[in-house]
Amino acid sequence: MRHRVFGAALLAALGVVPLVTSSEFWLTFFLMALLFALLGQSWNVLGGYGGQFSFGHALFFGLGAYATGILQVRHGVPAWPAAIAAVAIAAAVGAAVGALVFRYRLRGSYFALVTLAFAEVARILAASFDYTGSGFGILIALAPGAGNFQFADRRVFYWLAWALVCLGCLVALWLERSRFGARLIAIRENEAAAQALGIDPLRTKTLALALSGGIAGVAGVLYMQIFLFADSHIAFGPTMSVEALLAPIIGGLGTAFGPLLGAILLHALGEVARHATGGAPGLSLVLYGVLLIVMLRFLPDGIAGLARRRARG
Amino acid sequence: MLEAEGIVKRFGGLVAVAGASLRVEAGEIVALIGPNGAGKTTLFSIVSGFETPDEGSVRFDGSELAGLPPHAIAARGLVRTFQIVQPFAGLSVRENIAVGAHLHEASRRRALAAAEEVAARVGLADRLDEPAQALTIAGRKRLELARALATRPKLLLLDEVMAGLNPTEIDAIVAVVRAIRDGGVTILLIEHVMEAVTRLAERVYVLSQGRIIAQGPPASVIADPAVIEAYLGHGAAARLEGASHA
Numbered sequence: 001m002r003h004r005v006f007g008a009a010l011l012a013a014l015g016v017v018p019l020v021t022s023s024e025f026w027l028t029f030f031l032m033a034l035l036f037a038l039l040g041q042s043w044n045v046l047g048g049y050g051g052q053f054s055f056g057h058a059l060f061f062g063l064g065a066y067a068t069g070i071l072q073v074r075h076g077v078p079a080w081p082a083a084i085a086a087v088a089i090a091a092a093v094g095a096a097v098g099a100l101v102f103r104y105r106l107r108g109s110y111f112a113l114v115t116l117a118f119a120e121v122a123r124i125l126a127a128s129f130d131y132t133g134s135g136f137g138i139l140i141a142l143a144p145g146a147g148n149f150q151f152a153d154r155r156v157f158y159w160l161a162w163a164l165v166c167l168g169c170l171v172a173l174w175l176e177r178s179r180f181g182a183r184l185i186a187i188r189e190n191e192a193a194a195q196a197l198g199i200d201p202l203r204t205k206t207l208a209l210a211l212s213g214g215i216a217g218v219a220g221v222l223y224m225q226i227f228l229f230a231d232s233h234i235a236f237g238p239t240m241s242v243e244a245l246l247a248p249i250i251g252g253l254g255t256a257f258g259p260l261l262g263a264i265l266l267h268a269l270g271e272v273a274r275h276a277t278g279g280a281p282g283l284s285l286v287l288y289g290v291l292l293i294v295m296l297r298f299l300p301d302g303i304a305g306l307a308r309r310r311a312r313g
Numbered sequence: 314m315l316e317a318e319g320i321v322k323r324f325g326g327l328v329a330v331a332g333a334s335l336r337v338e339a340g341e342i343v344a345l346i347g348p349n350g351a352g353k354t355t356l357f358s359i360v361s362g363f364e365t366p367d368e369g370s371v372r373f374d375g376s377e378l379a380g381l382p383p384h385a386i387a388a389r390g391l392v393r394t395f396q397i398v399q400p401f402a403g404l405s406v407r408e409n410i411a412v413g414a415h416l417h418e419a420s421r422r423r424a425l426a427a428a429e430e431v432a433a434r435v436g437l438a439d440r441l442d443e444p445a446q447a448l449t450i451a452g453r454k455r456l457e458l459a460r461a462l463a464t465r466p467k468l469l470l471l472d473e474v475m476a477g478l479n480p481t482e483i484d485a486i487v488a489v490v491r492a493i494r495d496g497g498v499t500i501l502l503i504e505h506v507m508e509a510v511t512r513l514a515e516r517v518y519v520l521s522q523g524r525i526i527a528q529g530p531p532a533s534v535i536a537d538p539a540v541i542e543a544y545l546g547h548g549a550a551a552r553l554e555g556a557s558h559a
Contacts, residue, residue: 179415179424186412189401196361196395197464198387198416 003304007257010264011169015162018155027154031226033267034161035219039240040247040259041168042215047245048254049175050208051188055112056119057244059097060213062235063090064220066126069138069230074131079149079225087217094213098206107191116241123236137231140224149225157226164218165260171215172256184208185254216244239285246288250295252304261303266291314339314499315360315391315468320369322355322523329355331523332369337468342490342500344514344531346507348544351520353503354396357470361393362386373468388416390467394460394474396503398453400445406432407441409456413463427463434496435459435489451482455489462493469493471502475509487512507535519543 017030039061047053067086071077077085101114126132133139144152151157175181183204186194191201224230234240243266251262269291270284277283299306315337322330330352337343345353358364360371362383371378373391392413401409410428411421418424432438435455440448445456454474461469471490475483487509494500504510510517511531519527519534521543527534534540538550545553 177421179419179421182408182412182415182421182424185404186401189403190399192363193395193399193401193460194412195363195383196387196393196399197413197460198384198392199412200382200384 003252003255003257003261007169007255007260007304010257010260011162011166014165015159018158024154027158029267029271031154031158031161033263034158034165035222035226036243036247036267037165037260037263038161038168038222039216039219039244040251040263041165041172042212042219043244044172044248044253044255044259045175045215046205046208046212048248048252048258049172049181049188050184050205052205052209053108053112053245054115054212054241055238055245056115056117056241057212057216058236058238058240059115059119059122060090060094060216061220061223061240061244062119062122062126062230062232063093063213064217065224065230065235066132066138066220067217068221068224069140070132072140073138078147080147083149083221083225086221087214090217090220091210091214094216095206095210097213098209099202102202102205102209116238119236119238119241123232126232126236133231135231137229137234138224140228142228150228157222161222164222168215169256169260171211176256180204180207188254242285242288246292248302250291250302252302255302255304258302258304265303314374315501316370316372317356317360318370318372320356320359320371321367322352322359322364323367328523330359330366333520333523333525334369335518335525335528337499337501339467339499340494340497341515342494342502342513344510344517345501345503345520346505346510346517346534347520351543352523353520354472356520357393357472357503361391361470363393387464387466390465391470392461392464392466392468393470394457394472396472396476398450398457400448400453400456402446403444405442405444406437406448406456406459409445410437410459410463413460416464428459431459431463434492435462436485450477451479451486454478454486458486458489458493462498466498468499468501471500471504473503473505475504475506478506483509511535 014030018027043054043057064086067089068082071082071085072079097118101111106114127135144150183199186199187201187204195201247262247266248259250265252258269287273283273287318334320330320333333356347353355364359366362381366379373389378386407425407428410431411424414424414427418427429441432441435458437455437459440452448456458474475486483506490500490513514531517531517534518525519540526543527537527540541550541553
């Protein structure tokens, strides 16, 4: 309960950031944290509520980014319809992957490995064809204008990301209060018992993966529109998959605001580390690894779990 | 209501169920007993769709069940519990039972209300907000029962809901099970606690080495020499007979 109040207050505070600071640095910092909070929420829907730990969420993020980019650049589709189509594609691929992987009852580390394999295949394919920009990536021409989903004023992107994170939290809260969410959580807790009570695990997990993939797709689209560029490594690389799972695990699995808490903490630490070391490449991953170990040792339920424990104690 | 015919199930070279058949009529309480390893739980798993039989058919309300997945069978009104209790450990008692209620109830609010009602029927009303993992064994058995009951089943398959309970707790559960049947739910139960079997069941099937070796009212089944031998070994019935005459 208390972490929810805290999370909602944090979300409200984030909403007014552009009003209190005009610093480009802080705006970008929080924008990126929000973007990864959204990606983390996507992972949380499947991993936190459904107990299915994906190691390849970059697949859906990358599909969102690449699909919207390719539709605009190669097929001249206007930016907004392209964005919607890209999210639909990410959700559809989520459903297809789910139907395939869950039908063969892959769970735990097998599920993680297969999702990683899917993301890696997508990364290699994206780097192999001219249609997908091969080694260079996808670059959307700069053409500021609301109709092009490009905003010269970074605050617009900021509020858009903020609104989407709010929506993501609402999806998570809906899971906590709906039949679909109850079924998903039941499968996480005990799949055989859930089946005995009439829950179809294949259908429920596949729907969850479609929902999760769609949300990751939204994050990918937003990333693409902000930077107007993505290459196969950024979009489909393992770093993105790790970003997706770290925020909810550190913030609190299966909690509505956990991914947001985790994303803010991660990006604050990442920023500090970058300043302290002069930006050695790959250092953020080392730091994330250490943080993950420390968190799992001392705070297995994440930051939200800490708030819950305090509230009980 | 339930007709299992000639069920065979092999695990590799082991024949767990070797052509067992049983029937349950609407409104009955039927017990399935037998020594450890007789194949009782396997038979339950086949009827409820968790295992597919190698041979035989399972008909429920006139339609074939074999080959249907467990959730589809549960949706038709045949719901099992597990011998080794399987609570949703991270959830409260209320949330656990609500998962069952959601089978026929889309609204969260009404499912939670139904959970309260069912909890009262099995004696968990004062435990609703406790986490499931905080319950004692007796409490978990009740929870297992409550969750299944919340799905509004026509036929309940209870797998050893009394194992590990003390006599007072068994008395309580016997009353609960009888009340469930009086509420219109047919019951097939696996049970080792013979006292509970004789008090509850109208008919008993005895399974031994995958075969039904006896059936009938509890009193006659318990006296059946074949049953005594299944439990105590070959020649035991004669020795007991001799001992009682001596």
